[in-house]
Amino acid sequence: xxxxxxxxxxxxxxxxxxxxxxxxxxxxxxxxxxxxxxxxxxxxxxxxxxxxxxxxxxxxxxxxxxxxxxxxxxxxxxxxxxxxxxxxxxxxxxxxxxxxxxxxxxxxxxxxxxxxxxxxxxxxxxxxxxxxxxxxxxxxxxxxxxxxxxxxxxxxxxxxxxxxxxxxxxxxxxxxxxxxxxxxxxxxxxxxxxxxxxxxxxxxxxxxxxxxxxxxxxxxxxxxxxxxxxxxxxxxxxxxxxxxxxxxxxxxxxxxxxxxxxxxxxxxxxxxxxxxxxxxxxxxxxxxxxxxxxxxxxxxxxxxxxxxxxxxxxxxxxxxxxxxxxxxxxxxxxxxxxxxxxxxxxxxxxxxxxxxxxxxxxxxxxxxxxxxxxxxxxxxxxxxxxxxxxxxxxxxxxxxxxxxxxxxxxxxxxxxxxxxxxxxxxxxxxxxxxxxxxxxxxxxxxxxxxxxxxxxxxxxxxxxxxxxxxxxxxxxxxxxxxxxxxxxxxxxxxxxxxxxxxxxxxxxxxxxxxxx
Amino acid sequence: xxxxxxxxxxxxxxxxxxxxxxxxxxxxxxxxxxxxxxxxxxxxxxxxxxxxxxxxxxxxxxxxxxxxxxxxxxxxxxxxxxxxxxxxxxxxxxxxxxxxxxxxxxxxxxxxxxxxxxxxxxxxx
Numbered sequence: 001x002x003x004x005x006x007x008x009x010x011x012x013x014x015x016x017x018x019x020x021x022x023x024x025x026x027x028x029x030x031x032x033x034x035x036x037x038x039x040x041x042x043x044x045x046x047x048x049x050x051x052x053x054x055x056x057x058x059x060x061x062x063x064x065x066x067x068x069x070x071x072x073x074x075x076x077x078x079x080x081x082x083x084x085x086x087x088x089x090x091x092x093x094x095x096x097x098x099x100x101x102x103x104x105x106x107x108x109x110x111x112x113x114x115x116x117x118x119x120x121x122x123x124x125x126x127x128x129x130x131x132x133x134x135x136x137x138x139x140x141x142x143x144x145x146x147x148x149x150x151x152x153x154x155x156x157x158x159x160x161x162x163x164x165x166x167x168x169x170x171x172x173x174x175x176x177x178x179x180x181x182x183x184x185x186x187x188x189x190x191x192x193x194x195x196x197x198x199x200x201x202x203x204x205x206x207x208x209x210x211x212x213x214x215x216x217x218x219x220x221x222x223x224x225x226x227x228x229x230x231x232x233x234x235x236x237x238x239x240x241x242x243x244x245x246x247x248x249x250x251x252x253x254x255x256x257x258x259x260x261x262x263x264x265x266x267x268x269x270x271x272x273x274x275x276x277x278x279x280x281x282x283x284x285x286x287x288x289x290x291x292x293x294x295x296x297x298x299x300x301x302x303x304x305x306x307x308x309x310x311x312x313x314x315x316x317x318x319x320x321x322x323x324x325x326x327x328x329x330x331x332x333x334x335x336x337x338x339x340x341x342x343x344x345x346x347x348x349x350x351x352x353x354x355x356x357x358x359x360x361x362x363x364x365x366x367x368x369x370x371x372x373x374x375x376x377x378x379x380x381x382x383x384x385x386x387x388x389x390x391x392x393x394x395x396x397x398x399x400x401x402x403x404x405x406x407x408x409x410x411x412x413x414x415x416x417x418x419x420x421x422x423x424x425x426x427x428x429x430x431x432x433x434x435x436x437x438x439x440x441x442x443x444x445x446x447x448x449x450x451x452x453x454x455x456x457x458x459x460x461x462x463x464x465x466x467x468x469x470x471x472x473x474x475x476x477x478x479x480x481x482x483x484x485x486x487x488x489x490x491x492x493x494x495x496x497x498x499x500x501x502x503x504x505x506x507x508x509x510x511x512x513x514x515x516x
Numbered sequence: 517x518x519x520x521x522x523x524x525x526x527x528x529x530x531x532x533x534x535x536x537x538x539x540x541x542x543x544x545x546x547x548x549x550x551x552x553x554x555x556x557x558x559x560x561x562x563x564x565x566x567x568x569x570x571x572x573x574x575x576x577x578x579x580x581x582x583x584x585x586x587x588x589x590x591x592x593x594x595x596x597x598x599x600x601x602x603x604x605x606x607x608x609x610x611x612x613x614x615x616x617x618x619x620x621x622x623x624x625x626x627x628x629x630x631x632x633x634x635x636x637x638x639x640x641x
Contacts, residue, residue: 137602137605140606141605141609144609144612144613147613148612148613148616151616151620152616155620155623158623159627160627161624161627161628161636161638162638162639164620164623164624164627165624165636165638165639166639167620168543168617168620168621168624171613171616171617171620172537172546172550172617175550175554175613175617176534176537176550176553179550179553179554179557182557182561182606183530183557183560185602186557186560186561186564186599186602189561189564189598189599189602190564195598236639239639240639
């Protein structure tokens with residue numbers, strides 16, 4: 001019991017500690033450094049697993065930094081974990097672990113890898129911190145940690161102009177976004193003299209300044225999550241970063257998505273369910289649904305015309321973000337109604353499925369790049385002859401991402417279609433059509449990369465090394481299990497997360513009982 | 517009115533910074549724009565914590581060292597320490613972001629030979 005009390009802090013502290021130890025370990029030799037990074041993430045994922053079981057069984061858990069007898073309630077730094085935090089932490093740590101395993105062979109030929117592993121571990125600490133913190137200012141600090149580290153990782157190929165350009169775009173967007181978040185934190189502090197989310201949520205008036213703060217927070221975090229009008233940084237940085245980094249960046253993007261959920265449902269949760277504000281908040285719900293539809297359409301239509309393998313997948317990732325926001329938006333509009341909860345479940349489950357499906361496709365694009373040193377789709381062909389496993393994995397990925405039955409994408413997309421249809425059939429039809437288009441795009445990609453005649457310059461392509469196959473294979477196994485036993489996953493992992501979203505009162509009262 | 521001047525300055529700084537980021541062609545000027553926004557937000561936090569005590573302005577938030585008249589008559593005249601702590605943290609983070617941005621600008625200049633955003637367009641649409 002005593003040990004469990006410290007786990008929320010340890011889960012963030014261990015990667016942070018490991019990050020600063022990595023340069024020292026890498027003095028020994030390269031293998032020790034790689035094993036050390038994997039070991040740190042393994043320990044962290046064990047802790048996440050233990051904490052998840054406890055939180056799902058016993059409800060939210062808090063950890064307060066510093067002396068527990070100090071009588072300064074509002075300014076304490078505290079971590080609070082509930083179902084949603086743990087759900088996101090599982091995704092982040094799984095992606096980070098598989099990404100580090102993948103980069104063992106993928107990044108082998110580059111130098112400067114001790115810095116690479118340091119930054120990856122810092123990025124993991126940053127995003128886990130975003131997911132665990134119960135304090136808005138700390139959220140800003142962890143947001144900046146993940147921004148800085150991911151920007152440095154995007155610019156890893158520093159001799160390529162494109163990756164520098166993408167990294168500069170990313171840092172401009174995220175620096176401005178983070179400053180908006182800080183401004184909104186200031187607005188909250190000015191009114192309520194509090195910084196932690198639960199205290200703010202319990203006294204929120206939903207006045208004029210709160211509306212400004214809501215707009216700033218949603219704009220900034222939506223921007224970082226890749227919502228439509230501000231999605232343009234996402235294909236650039238996903239496309240130009242090393243593939244293993246792109247894979248972990250998906251988790252960092254979703255940590256911002258977690259911020260959106262936390263703000264909409266916990267901080268503004270009471271205001272939205274209050275009948276007086278139904279009119280003013282309904283605008284926000286429809287706004288989110290509208291942006292989600294635009295995101296889906298832009299993502300799919302732009303993916304259609306891409307010739308670069310990774311950029312194409314990146315635009316598909318934009319579309320998938322749109323599906324998540326569609327589920328969340330429909331869930332918000334009809335929070336009390338039966339299908340509202342279905343939509344929310346679909347949206348939350350799709351966060352996980354998006355991470356694994358799009359992640360798998362990115363890893364395959366990386367594997368193809370590793371084997372052929374080509375990124376343009378026009379210069380590839382006939383790779384299925386030599387890269388059998390990768391080709392099979394790609395079939396799984398393309399079916400899962402376009403939402404076809406035996407795989408996980410089908411389950412969450414069906415939940416979203418079902419509930420959206422009850423709200424407004426036209427939206428559901430648009431979403432389904434976009435999904436079909438996605439299937440068409442990826443079938444085309446499959447044909448041009450893996451099928452067709454053998455190209456003379458790609459004759460002696462070999463299958464990728466084992467560590468990359470292990471990472472891809474693990475995701476394929478996860479995808480198939482999720483697709484075959486959706487009820488098991490929804491009941492055991494997704495529902496605690498959606499319950500935590502809908503019943504924000506347990507999150508709020510937990511902090512109030514500890515702090516005041 | 518005089519109390520509102522810092523807030524007007526904050527809004528002005530944020531908009532000047534946004535203008536620089538959106539409309540300036542030079543990468544270094546864009547970086548300066550972001551730093552102006554950051555200073556505006558920091559000024560906002562500091563102004564939030566400031567308190568007025570008669571003609572003399574605020575009192576330093578050290579309880580053992582405050583003038584006795586301030587403690588007895590108007591304890592609320594003490595400047596809030598929390599926003600100052602927040603501002604310090606935010607300044608430190610801002611320096612890190614600034615350093616990273618400037619080093620990126622440096623490398624971009626090495627690769628492209630220019631700082632004009634219209635010419636730095638190797639990424640496809």
